[in-house]
Amino acid sequence: MLEELRIRDLGVITDAALPLGPGLSVVTGETGAGKTMVVTAVGLLLGARSDAGAVRSGAKSASAEAVLKLDPGHAAVERAREAGGDAEEFDGVAELLLARTVGADGRSRAHVGGRTAPVGVLAELGESLVVVHGQTDQIRLKGAAAQRHALDRFAGAALAKSLGEYQDLYQHWKSIQGELETLRSEARERLREAESLEAALSEIDGIDPQPGEDEALKAEAVKLANVEELRLAAASAHESLIAEEFGDAGDATSLVDAAKRTLEHVADHDEALGAAAARLAEVGFLLNDIAAELSSYQATLDTEGPERLSGIEERRAALAKLIRKYAPSIDEVLEWAATARTRLDELQDDSSRIESLDAEVVASEEKLRKLAAAITKARTKAAKDLSARVSAELKALAMADATLVIKVEDSGSLGPWGADEIAFLLRPHSGAPERPLGKGASGGELSRVMLAIEVVLAAVDPVPTFVFDEVDAGVGGRAAVEIGRRLAMLARHVQVLVVTHLPQVAAFADQHIRVTKTSVRGADGKTTSGFTSSDVQLLSDEERVKELARMLAGQEDSESAQAHAQELLDDAKLLPQRA
Numbered sequence: 001m002l003e004e005l006r007i008r009d010l011g012v013i014t015d016a017a018l019p020l021g022p023g024l025s026v027v028t029g030e031t032g033a034g035k036t037m038v039v040t041a042v043g044l045l046l047g048a049r050s051d052a053g054a055v056r057s058g059a060k061s062a063s064a065e066a067v068l069k070l071d072p073g074h075a076a077v078e079r080a081r082e083a084g085g086d087a088e089e090f091d092g093v094a095e096l097l098l099a100r101t102v103g104a105d106g107r108s109r110a111h112v113g114g115r116t117a118p119v120g121v122l123a124e125l126g127e128s129l130v131v132v133h134g135q136t137d138q139i140r141l142k143g144a145a146a147q148r149h150a151l152d153r154f155a156g157a158a159l160a161k162s163l164g165e166y167q168d169l170y171q172h173w174k175s176i177q178g179e180l181e182t183l184r185s186e187a188r189e190r191l192r193e194a195e196s197l198e199a200a201l202s203e204i205d206g207i208d209p210q211p212g213e214d215e216a217l218k219a220e221a222v223k224l225a226n227v228e229e230l231r232l233a234a235a236s237a238h239e240s241l242i243a244e245e246f247g248d249a250g251d252a253t254s255l256v257d258a259a260k261r262t263l264e265h266v267a268d269h270d271e272a273l274g275a276a277a278a279r280l281a282e283v284g285f286l287l288n289d290i291a292a293e294l295s296s297y298q299a300t301l302d303t304e305g306p307e308r309l310s311g312i313e314e315r316r317a318a319l320a321k322l323i324r325k326y327a328p329s330i331d332e333v334l335e336w337a338a339t340a341r342t343r344l345d346e347l348q349d350d351s352s353r354i355e356s357l358d359a360e361v362v363a364s365e366e367k368l369r370k371l372a373a374a375i376t377k378a379r380t381k382a383a384k385d386l387s388a389r390v391s392a393e394l395k396a397l398a399m400a401d402a403t404l405v406i407k408v409e410d411s412g413s414l415g416p417w418g419a420d421e422i423a424f425l426l427r428p429h430s431g432a433p434e435r436p437l438g439k440g441a442s443g444g445e446l447s448r449v450m451l452a453i454e455v456v457l458a459a460v461d462p463v464p465t466f467v468f469d470e471v472d473a474g475v476g477g478r479a480a481v482e483i484g485r486r487l488a489m490l491a492r493h494v495q496v497l498v499v500t501h502l503p504q505v506a507a508f509a510d511q512h513i514r515v516t517k518t519s520v521r522g523a524d525g526k527t528t529s530g531f532t533s534s535d536v537q538l539l540s541d542e543e544r545v546k547e548l549a550r551m552l553a554g555q556e557d558s559e560s561a562q563a564h565a566q567e568l569l570d571d572a573k574l575l576p577q578r579a
Helices: 036-045 075-082 119-129 145-153 156-186 188-208 213-225 227-239 252-266 271-303 306-326 330-348 350-396 444-459 479-492 541-553 557-574
Strands: 001-009 013-019 024-029 061-070 088-090 093-103 108-112 113-115 129-134 401-417 418-427 463-471 495-499 511-520 531-538
Touching: 001 036, 001 401, 001 444, 013 511, 024 479, 024 541, 036 061, 036 093, 036 129, 036 463, 036 495, 061 075, 061 129, 075 119, 075 511, 093 119, 129 145, 145 156, 145 350, 145 401, 145 444, 156 401, 156 541, 188 330, 213 306, 213 330, 213 531, 227 252, 227 271, 252 271, 306 330, 350 401, 350 418, 350 444, 350 479, 401 444, 444 463, 444 479, 479 495, 479 557, 511 541, 541 557
Parallel strands: 013 531, 024 495, 024 511, 129 463, 463 495
Antiparallel strands: 001 013, 001 061, 061 093, 088 093, 093 108, 108 113, 401 418, 511 531
């Protein structure tokens, strides 16, 4: 909801703040006072094209600022934060600031949530925040997509359920269509890929590498290449541990055993030496174990030979070929082969997969068309109801012969929203051709058409704030009262801001804002050499009576005009809020 709108140096308005609230707010004032600058300011905040001509004469720039109060989870709050701005939150409400500045040179700047942002961001935010219906503004339901969305929302939960089921199946249908098209268009490439994978796997299977085999063979080859050196080292170490000739006391085991026996003789005299003797006994056992291992190692070396080394090098050469072609190591070659087998299975299954997808596409399309037909039926019923309700509203808005025609036609092709082409058309009077909204109607008539539509849609397709300009153009009397009443009806669901010159409309307001013009004459006594400015004021109940009297008779101090004005206000409170 718009809580406040501030305007500086825009048109004839020097500096004005409009305090807005929920319900219906009306803006009134004399011709030329600058009422439409309110709509212009809102348009700027919604990303409308800037016009240097709107900058007040003599000012460097014009600006419009708005304070909006929204639910913290509102899409506009999220989008503002994505753009780098922020929204202050308190008492469960988010406060978002929007601003737009237009220089006298035509340059424009936008701010969202206190941060500079592209003007396009304002336009994105505006789509979910404010709808303007004016003489030159684009209407909310101009596009086919917006019209379809409005009709679907009006149709209710039953259509929403069918449409959700349709869209889920539609996404699946498009997915399998894409897969089928890929399989068919890439058949030759896939065949070549399969043949290449078959050859590679045949080569790998022929060599049959084992996990870690390349590293194991490398280690064994190094060992065999140095077998003599290894044998001599093992023999020398063994001799040092256990001498081959009996009685030789220079080997390690003999020396350790001698030391142990020497200490054992005196162990009874000192526990420390007894402990040392025990440890030497453990060393002796360990030396014997090592000697035995060295002896076995020498025996193993004796069984190896040049023939084994030759075989290892041949095997390593075969593995190296696989590594050069497929992966940096044998383990990675095996991983590549596993992936390749899975891919080959997929490629070899193309013919059966194509057949299966063909059948699935046909079955899905058949089901989609049944769902689309049900959606068309629901939309057609809703269109008839919506058309009747809006047309009834138009009759009360001084467009007695006008009819809203909503066409729901089968396009013959399935799309993400069904198979329908939807169009909102206006027939101004009997016998006249149906024309798209926005064509063939004056600005005031179009505003009344949109008012009628918004009143009917308000409960199911609301936008937080609506702005109407010239909605009452060309009408008066009873029709003006009906326009006011319907604006009040719309304001029960959303915030409504109306620029009006009719007292019958203004009488229904929850907040009445008056724009007053002041002309200052120049030194020569002529207005043109001075300046004109406007001020904005929120009226009290007493001030409202005087303003309505001015609008009725041009004489705000006239007792009879004021009496008539009070009667309008009283009647507006008593008139039923439903048509």
